[in-house]
Structures are given as C-alpha cells and as structure tokens.
Amino acid sequence: MxxxxxxxxxxxxxxxxxxxxxxxxxxxxxxxxxxxxxxxxxxxxxxxxxxxxxxxxxxxxxxxxxxxxxxxxxxxxxxxxxxxxxxxxxxxxxxxxxxxxxxxxxxxxxxxxxxxxxxxxxxxxxxxxxxxxxxxxxxxxxxxxxxxxxxxxxxxxxxxxxxxxxxxxxxxxxxxxxxxxxxxxxxxxxxxxxxxxxxxxxxxxxxxxxxxxxxxxxxxxxxxxxxxxxxxxxxxxxxxxxxxxxxxxxxxxxxxxxxxxxxxxxxxxxxxxxxxxxxxxxxxxxxxxxxxxxxxxxxxxxxxxxxxxxxxxxxxxxxxxxxxxxxxxxxxxxxxxxxxxxxxxxxxxxEKHDPDYKTYSKMIQKLESYWMKNSKAELIIGHKSLAEIITYHTQVDVLPWQVEYEVEADKLYRIAYLPFDRLYEYYLHNTPYQLAVNYYYMKESDWQIFLANLKKHESVALYELHQNWKNPHEVRPAYLLKN
Known part of the structure; x- marks a missing residue:
C-alpha cells in the first residue's frame, strides 16, 4: 500500500x-x-x-x-x-x-x-x-x-x-x-x-x-x-x-x-x-x-x-x-x-513565435484615437491575429477574410499593409491614416480602387506583393460559414 x-x-x-x-x-x-x-x-x-x-x-x-x-x-x-x-x-x-x-x-x-x-x-x-x-x-x-x-x-x-x-x-x-x-x-x-x-x-x-x-x-x-x-x-x-x-x-x-x-x-x-x-x-x-x-x-x-x-x-x-x-x-x-x-x-x-502583439496594441490606441474624432467602422478587414486582438479590445468586428456579403461603403474599412505607401497616395490622391510602420486604416472601397490601378498599370509582381496574408483577399470557405 x-x-x-x-x-x-x-x-x-x-x-x-x-x-x-x-x-x-x-x-x-x-x-x-x-x-x-x-x-x-x-x-x-x-x-x-x-x-x-x-x-x-x-x-x-x-x-x-x-x-x-x-x-x-x-x-x-x-x-x-x-x-x-x-x-x-x-x-x-x-x-x-x-x-x-x-x-x-x-x-x-x-x-x-x-x-x-x-x-x-x-x-x-x-x-x-x-x-x-x-x-x-x-x-x-x-x-x-x-x-x-x-x-x-x-x-x-x-x-x-x-x-x-x-x-x-x-x-x-x-x-x-x-x-x-x-x-x-x-x-x-x-x-x-x-x-x-x-x-x-x-x-x-x-x-x-x-x-x-x-x-x-x-x-x-x-x-x-x-x-x-x-x-x-x-x-x-x-x-x-x-x-x-x-x-x-x-x-x-x-x-x-x-x-x-x-x-x-x-x-x-x-x-x-x-x-x-x-x-x-x-x-x-x-x-x-x-x-x-x-x-x-x-x-x-x-x-x-x-x-x-x-x-x-x-x-x-x-x-x-x-x-x-x-x-x-x-x-x-x-x-x-x-x-x-x-x-x-x-x-x-x-517574441519569435507569436504575432507582434506589442505593435498591434499601439495600433489599437491609434484606432481608438481616430474614432474619437470620426465615425467608428461597423466592420473592418484585417489579417489574422491583428483581427482577433482588435475585436477583443474594441468590440468592433474585424474579419480576416474578404467580405462575402454586401456592406455599405462608408461602414466597411480595412487595415491594409502597404509596402509602398507613396504608391497608394499616387493613385488615390489622399493620405491614409497610419497606424504603424506599413499599416494603414482606409475605406475598403478605396483599397479596391487602389488594387484595380495596380493591376492595370503596374507589374504582376507588384500587384501580387499586395495580395498576401497581411491583406486578406479570399472569401471565407464554406466550412467556416457553417452555422
């Protein structure tokens, strides 16, 4: 015993x-x-x-x-x-x-x-x-x-x-x-x-x-x-x-x-x-x-x-x-x-294995500062990990996918990753709101206009550089839409 x-x-x-x-x-x-x-x-x-x-x-x-x-x-x-x-x-x-x-x-x-x-x-x-x-x-x-x-x-x-x-x-x-x-x-x-x-x-x-x-x-x-x-x-x-x-x-x-x-x-x-x-x-x-x-x-x-x-x-x-x-x-x-x-x-x-939550936390502060002077978005598109921490802290839905349903243009925003921010300014003739290095807050409609210009006027390589995981561009698959 x-x-x-x-x-x-x-x-x-x-x-x-x-x-x-x-x-x-x-x-x-x-x-x-x-x-x-x-x-x-x-x-x-x-x-x-x-x-x-x-x-x-x-x-x-x-x-x-x-x-x-x-x-x-x-x-x-x-x-x-x-x-x-x-x-x-x-x-x-x-x-x-x-x-x-x-x-x-x-x-x-x-x-x-x-x-x-x-x-x-x-x-x-x-x-x-x-x-x-x-x-x-x-x-x-x-x-x-x-x-x-x-x-x-x-x-x-x-x-x-x-x-x-x-x-x-x-x-x-x-x-x-x-x-x-x-x-x-x-x-x-x-x-x-x-x-x-x-x-x-x-x-x-x-x-x-x-x-x-x-x-x-x-x-x-x-x-x-x-x-x-x-x-x-x-x-x-x-x-x-x-x-x-x-x-x-x-x-x-x-x-x-x-x-x-x-x-x-x-x-x-x-x-x-x-x-x-x-x-x-x-x-x-x-x-x-x-x-x-x-x-x-x-x-x-x-x-x-x-x-x-x-x-x-x-x-x-x-x-x-x-x-x-x-x-x-x-x-x-x-x-x-x-x-x-x-x-x-x-x-x-x-610091090696997790997303850069320290930077994302600072981005949340800048977002909330922006919303104090401007209307708050109903829905935001942002990449995985960034989407979850923003949703958790602000209670605003952030989706790491392209939206598959209709949303009014002035209510749908995106946190985009721009490797060349001047290129965006060249085509849109405005300066997006910067949240961190290479991260910008903008209307989804503006982002789509920017992408259309890239596809029409720039190289395929440059266009694809903006179509990566940091800029969600795929619609949610059916197994994630099951309710």
Whole structure:
C-alpha cells in the first residue's frame, strides 16, 4: 500500500512540475499566447456579455475556459492557467495509458520526464490549447481501447466530436482499425461503424463540429513529390525560431521512427504477430507524418505534424518491449530529461513565435484615437491575429477574410499593409491614416480602387506583393460559414 502511494506521489510531483514549467513559459509575455488565443477570448467575452458566442461553436474548450475564468479577474491569465493545466492533464492521460499497458514503473517515470522536458508540448500549449484538449481525449480513447471498455470507447468517441475536428477523425479511424484488427463480435463491429457514420451525419448540422464542408480543407493536401514532414517544417520555420532543445526532440523522433520501421520489417520477415496497439499506432503515424503531404503553415498537414510530435510517447510505448534497456540506463535518461527540463521551457519564445502583439496594441490606441474624432467602422478587414486582438479590445468586428456579403461603403474599412505607401497616395490622391510602420486604416472601397490601378498599370509582381496574408483577399470557405 505504501509503495503504491509512493508511486502516485512521484507521478503527482511530475504533474505539478509540468504545470509550473509551462506556466513560467506562458508568462514570458503580458499578452495572450499564440495565434489563436485572442479568438478564444473573443468567444469567452461574447458568452459572458451576451450569452451567445461570437461565432457559433459547440466545443468543450469554452465551458472549461468559462469555469477557469471564474477564478481570475483577468481572462488572459485564465487562459494561460488553463493551457498550463492542460499540459499536466496530458501527462496524466499518458500515465493512465502506460498503466493500462502494464508498462514497468521506471518506463512510466521516463515518459513523464520526457513530457516534462518536451519543447513541443510547451509550444503546442502556447499555440493551440483547444487542440491540446482534443488530443488528451484521444489519449484517453486509446486507454479505453486497451482496457476494452467499449462503453467508454463509444462515450469518448462522442466526446471527441466536441473536443476537436481533427481528433474526432483520428478517433474514428483508430477505433475502426482496432476493431477490424481484433476478433470482435461482428455485430459489435457493425454497430460501432454505424454509430460512427450516424454521429458524423448528425454533427454536420451542429455549429463548430465536423461538417461535410470540412473536406474542402483537403484541397491541395497532397504533393507529387516526397515531402518529409520534419524537413518541410524546418523549411517553413526560420532556423532562429527552433531552439537546440526543440531540434534535439525532432531528431530523436526521426531516429525513433527509423527504429520502428526497421523493427516492423524484421517482424514481417520473421512472420511475427503485430499487436493491435502496435498496428494502430504505426497506422496513426503514417497518417500524421505521411511523406507526400503538401505542408504550409496554415493547413492540415502542419497541424498533423505537430500532433505527431506531441504524441511521440506512443512510439516509445510501441518500442519499450523490444528495446530491452536496463534499469540503470532508463534512470539515467530520466534524470537527464529532468535536468534538461529546467532549460527547455524557454524554447517557446513569444517574441519569435507569436504575432507582434506589442505593435498591434499601439495600433489599437491609434484606432481608438481616430474614432474619437470620426465615425467608428461597423466592420473592418484585417489579417489574422491583428483581427482577433482588435475585436477583443474594441468590440468592433474585424474579419480576416474578404467580405462575402454586401456592406455599405462608408461602414466597411480595412487595415491594409502597404509596402509602398507613396504608391497608394499616387493613385488615390489622399493620405491614409497610419497606424504603424506599413499599416494603414482606409475605406475598403478605396483599397479596391487602389488594387484595380495596380493591376492595370503596374507589374504582376507588384500587384501580387499586395495580395498576401497581411491583406486578406479570399472569401471565407464554406466550412467556416457553417452555422
């Protein structure tokens, strides 16, 4: 009994340490963390102020955030606290999975030490806490599959629809692979598949959940050339944004994948059986790190790549039975990861990884100063991250898309990014209101006249220079318009 309590106490200490390190990491900035958090705060403020969401979305993250926010006077601090807490909960979910897999306790501590160290977990929590909640549900789903608790499997599969779209799809695939790789009653197989398809059809009509329109996200998903996900990520991310600790974790993940592939071929050659857990995890990582994805910084493969790094402990769990590491080596590696953890939490650097919220904050002050002397816009077009922080602080809708419906010309404005402001003055014969270096506030109708002149009189390259993500020019896709 005392030995069991001692083990639980050790696990508890790791969870507390995990929370503390991520809390310190997130507190490196006074602003909200990442590219999505101000959107969450807009939803929270709208719920608290009007009883309705700013954008309809039935997701577990928001009731959780409302509960946490009740204990804080500052919503930004509340979301930081929730994000740090989710990292500890993620670690706890993995500890439950390892116990269910009957892994040696020293391996459990090794995994917890690795997660304590993990730069990816720190970065993921800062950028996508809502996704992290979904992945926690996925790890719990795996735990119930190993336990063969079919009632909880079905329950967590339903919960996954309300946790995150990506997780719901991965959950459906995982359960399907598991039941068809096991000798399970055919009626149960048919029942689970039918329930999954029925659930998918029903939630199509629920705001913020999986929709058939989501298949638009798969446009240009694949490449006809080999695109190794790690190399694609290094290409997308500037070298100075990736710390040595984070780079070490990625190299370790590559080595682990190579080992598992080699081990799998050996098992196939020797005609050895593959456990259901091993089969599902290998299939999962083929999906997450498929080598022919076309990766960009805002598409599905990018999120899948990071989800794979976050779920790297699953590859450790697949490997443990074959590694045959002695206790002294495991304890040494555990101690090394624990020491590294005191440094790796700074891998997330807000000034490198987050939008320039300091500049955006000053732009908000200039906007409000302008509105004191002039009429306030009803709707503004502005790029992602800038749009969310302005909406949160001013309660004026800022849309990071081209408007797909009619708005009166004198009520629709834009925050445009002008690399050559004199060019705008030349064609419009007026000077736009400057908010920051290269950022200007103007009527959308004026912006469209400016673009028309660029297209007619200037080079294609110059025109396209103004048609980038900083100047939203695409209409919202159908999966974002679902209500």
């Amino acid at each position: 005392n030995k069991s309590l001692g083990k639980r106490f050790i696990v508890f200490c790791f969870l507390i340490a995990g929370f503390v390190f991520r809390w310190l990491s997130l507190q490196q900035t006074d602003f909200a963390n990442g590219w999505d958090t101000y959107y969450y705060l807009i939803q929270l403020a709208s719920l608290q102020g009007t009883g309705q969401m700013h954008s309809s979305e039935w997701n577990l993250f928001y009731p959780t955030l409302i509960l946490v926010d009740w204990f804080f006077s500052d919503s930004v601090t509340a979301v930081k606290f929730l994000s740090a807490s989710l990292t500890a909960l993620f670690m706890y979910a993995f500890s439950l999975l390892t116990v269910q897999l009957k892994v040696r306790f020293e391996y459990i501590i090794f995994l917890l030490a690795y997660l304590l160290f993990s730069p990816e977990l720190t970065y993921f929590a800062s950028q996508w806490p809502k996704n992290l909640l979904g992945i926690i549900v996925y790890v719990l789903l795996l735990t119930t599959l190993v336990k063969k608790s079919w009632f909880f499997v079905i329950a967590l599969l339903i919960v996954s629809f309300f946790a995150h779209r990506m997780v719901a799809v991965l959950g459906l695939i995982t359960v399907a692979l598991w039941i068809f790789n096991k000798k399970i009653n055919i009626r149960l197989k048919i029942g689970i598949v039918t329930l999954g398809l029925l659930s998918l059809s029903i939630v199509h009509f629920v705001p913020g959940l999986i929709s058939f329109y989501d298949f638009e996200r798969f446009n240009s998903l694949l490449s006809n050339q080999l695109q190794l996900p790690h190399l694609s990520f290094f290409h997308l991310f500037k070298t100075e944004k990736i710390s040595n600790w984070w780079r070490m974790e990625m190299i370790m993940s590559i080595m682990l994948v190579i080992y598992i592939i080699g081990r799998l071929f050996k098992q196939l050659i020797k005609n050895q059986s593959i456990s259901s857990f091993q089969f599902v995890i290998i299939a999962l990582f083929i999906i997450l790190w498929f080598p022919f994805y076309q990766m960009t910084s805002d598409n599905i493969p990018y999120r899948l790549f990071h989800a794979g790094l976050l779920l790297l402990p699953l590859l450790f769990l697949v490997s443990f039975k074959n590694l045959n590491l002695n206790s002294r080596l495991i304890r040494s590696l555990t101690f090394i990861f624990m020491i590294f953890s005191f440094f790796s939490w700074k891998t997330y650097a807000p």
